[in-house]
Amino acid sequence: MPHIKLLQKIKKAVKAQPFADGKDSHSRFQHNNKKNQDILIHNIPFTFTCDEKEKLRCFTDHSIIIKGDTIQEFLPSKKVRGKKFDLIYDAGKRGGIVVTPGLINTHSHPPMYLMRSAMMLDEGESVDETIAAFPQWEQSMSDVDYAYSSIGDITEQQKSGITTTLSHFSSYTPLEVAARATKQNIVNAVSVASSVHPENSPELIKKLLKGRHESASQLAICFHYIYKAKPAVLKEVQKLSEQYDLLVTCHMAESPGVATKCKEKYGLGEVDTLGKYGLLNSRMIVSHSIYVSDKDIGKMIKNRVGVVHLPTSNVIHKSGTFPLWKFRDKDGGQFLSLGTDGVVSKSRLDLLSEAYQTRITHLYGRTIKFGSLFKMMTVNSARILNMPDRGRIMPGMKADLAFWKLKDRGFIPFDQKNPMTILGNLITHGGRMVRDVMINGEFIIKGRYHQFINESKLLEILQKRHMEMRKRVKK
Numbered sequence: 001m002p003h004i005k006l007l008q009k010i011k012k013a014v015k016a017q018p019f020a021d022g023k024d025s026h027s028r029f030q031h032n033n034k035k036n037q038d039i040l041i042h043n044i045p046f047t048f049t050c051d052e053k054e055k056l057r058c059f060t061d062h063s064i065i066i067k068g069d070t071i072q073e074f075l076p077s078k079k080v081r082g083k084k085f086d087l088i089y090d091a092g093k094r095g096g097i098v099v100t101p102g103l104i105n106t107h108s109h110p111p112m113y114l115m116r117s118a119m120m121l122d123e124g125e126s127v128d129e130t131i132a133a134f135p136q137w138e139q140s141m142s143d144v145d146y147a148y149s150s151i152g153d154i155t156e157q158q159k160s161g162i163t164t165t166l167s168h169f170s171s172y173t174p175l176e177v178a179a180r181a182t183k184q185n186i187v188n189a190v191s192v193a194s195s196v197h198p199e200n201s202p203e204l205i206k207k208l209l210k211g212r213h214e215s216a217s218q219l220a221i222c223f224h225y226i227y228k229a230k231p232a233v234l235k236e237v238q239k240l241s242e243q244y245d246l247l248v249t250c251h252m253a254e255s256p257g258v259a260t261k262c263k264e265k266y267g268l269g270e271v272d273t274l275g276k277y278g279l280l281n282s283r284m285i286v287s288h289s290i291y292v293s294d295k296d297i298g299k300m301i302k303n304r305v306g307v308v309h310l311p312t313s314n315v316i317h318k319s320g321t322f323p324l325w326k327f328r329d330k331d332g333g334q335f336l337s338l339g340t341d342g343v344v345s346k347s348r349l350d351l352l353s354e355a356y357q358t359r360i361t362h363l364y365g366r367t368i369k370f371g372s373l374f375k376m377m378t379v380n381s382a383r384i385l386n387m388p389d390r391g392r393i394m395p396g397m398k399a400d401l402a403f404w405k406l407k408d409r410g411f412i413p414f415d416q417k418n419p420m421t422i423l424g425n426l427i428t429h430g431g432r433m434v435r436d437v438m439i440n441g442e443f444i445i446k447g448r449y450h451q452f453i454n455e456s457k458l459l460e461i462l463q464k465r466h467m468e469m470r471k472r473v474k475k
C-alpha cells in the first residue's frame with residue numbers, strides 16, 4: 001500500500017493540536033468518558049431534514065441519539081431521559097444551533113486545489129481554452145502535491161458543512177490519503193481515459209478493485225468526456241460497473257465543442273452513446289448536461305441517470321445554461337444535485353453558494369423553492385450516489401451532521417413564526433462556515449476547529465507548494 005507512507009508523512013506535518021473541551025463551562029461538549037459511542041445531541045431548536053417520504057420538515061426542540069456511526073433516535077427533547085451518554089452536545093445554549101444533514105457534493109476535483117489563483121477563469125478564457133491550458137498545470141504536480149491539494153479542498157468543503165464528496169480525477173492515491181486524513185466520505189472516481197495519464201485504463205480499476213475492502217474511499221470510474229474514451233474502454237467500463245456495482249461519472253454536454261467531438265467519433269450524441277454502451281442507468285452520474293435535447297432528457301430521466309448542476313462553472317466558463325425546468329417538468333427533479341467542481345471553476349468550495357447561484361440563474365423562468373435546493377444538496381445527491389442511508393436525519397441513517405450557529409451573521413433576523421425562513425437565510429445569506437461537523441458519528445470539526453488537520457500548517461504547505469508549482473510551469 002504505497003499510500004500509507006505518504007499518509008503518515010502528511011499526518012505528521014499537519015497534525016492538529018487536541019481541542020480542549022469538556023472541562024470548559026463555555027463548551028457545548030460534555031464528555032462523560034472517552035468512549036464517544038453513545039452520543040446525545042440535545043435541545044436542538046431547529047432541525048431541517050427531509051422525512052421518509054422526502055418531504056422537507058423543520059423540527060423544533062428535538063434531540064438526536066447516536067450509537068457508533070448511526071442515528072438511533074430522533075425525538076422531541078422532552079422525551080429524552082434516563083440513559084447515560086458518553087458525550088452530550090448541548091445545541092440549545094447561547095442562541096442555539098441549527099442542525100442539518102451533512103451536505104452531499106456530487107462533483108469535485110480536489111487534487112486541483114493547488115491551482116487556486118493559477119487560472120483566473122473569469123478573465124477571458126472559454127471552457128475550450130481552459131481545457132487546452134489545463135494539462136501543463138496538472139502535469140507539474142506530484143502525487144504528494146495532489147494529496148495536499150485534496151486535503152486542502154476537502155477540509156474547505158467540510159467547513160461548509162459537506163460530509164460526502166464525489167471526486168473525479170485521474171489518480172486514486174491522493175483521495176484515499178485525503179479520506180483517511182480528513183475522515184470525509186469520499187467516492188473516489190478514477191479516470192480510465194486521461195490525456196495527462198495515458199497509462200490509465202480499465203486495467204487500473206481492476207487492480208484497485210483488489211484492495212477495495214481495505215479502502216477508506218469508495219472506488220468509482222470516471223472519464224473526462226465521453227469522446228475521450230475509446231469504444232473498447234466504454235465496453236469495459238460497463239462490465240466493471242455492473243459486476244462490481246461501481247458508480248461511473250463524466251462531464252457531459254458541457255459545450256457545443258465536446259458534443260460535436262462525440263458525434264464525430266461515435267456518430268451519435270453523448271446520451272445515445274452512453275445508451276449504446278449500456279451506461280445509461282442509475283449508476284451513471286453526468287455533470288453539466290447543458291447541450292441535451294428534449295429526447296435526451298426523457299431518456300436520462302427514464303433511466304434514472306444522476307445529473308450534477310454546476311451553475312457557477314457554467315457561467316465562469318461561458319458554457320451556457322442548464323435546462324433545469326425541462327428536467328423538472330418531466331419529473332426529473334429528483335435526479336438533480338449540486339457540486340463544488342474545482343477551484344478553477346468555482347468561487348468557493350461550498351454547496352450553499354451553488355444553491356443560491358442555481359436560484360438566481362433560473363429566476364427568469366420560475367422560482368426554485370428553497371426546499372428543492374435543499375433536496376439537491378441532501379436526498380437527491382444521496383440517491384444519485386446510491387447512498388440510501390445518508391442525507392437525512394432519521395433512525396438508521398449514518399450520523400453525518402452539520403451544526404450551524406443560529407446567532408450568527410446571515411441567519412439573523414428570521415421569522416420566529418415561520419422557521420422555514422431560516423433555511424431561506426442559510427441559502428441566500430449563508431454559504432458560510434459551520435460551527436461543528438460530525439461524520440459517521442465522530443466530530444470532525446469542533447468549535448470551528450478541525451480535529452485532525454492543523455489548518456495553519458496545511459495552508460503554509462499549500463502556499464509553498466503552489467509557488468514551487470508556478471516555477472515549474474513557467475519553465
Ligand SMILES: [Zn+2]
Pocket residue numbers: 107108109168251287341342
Ligand atoms: Zn468538473
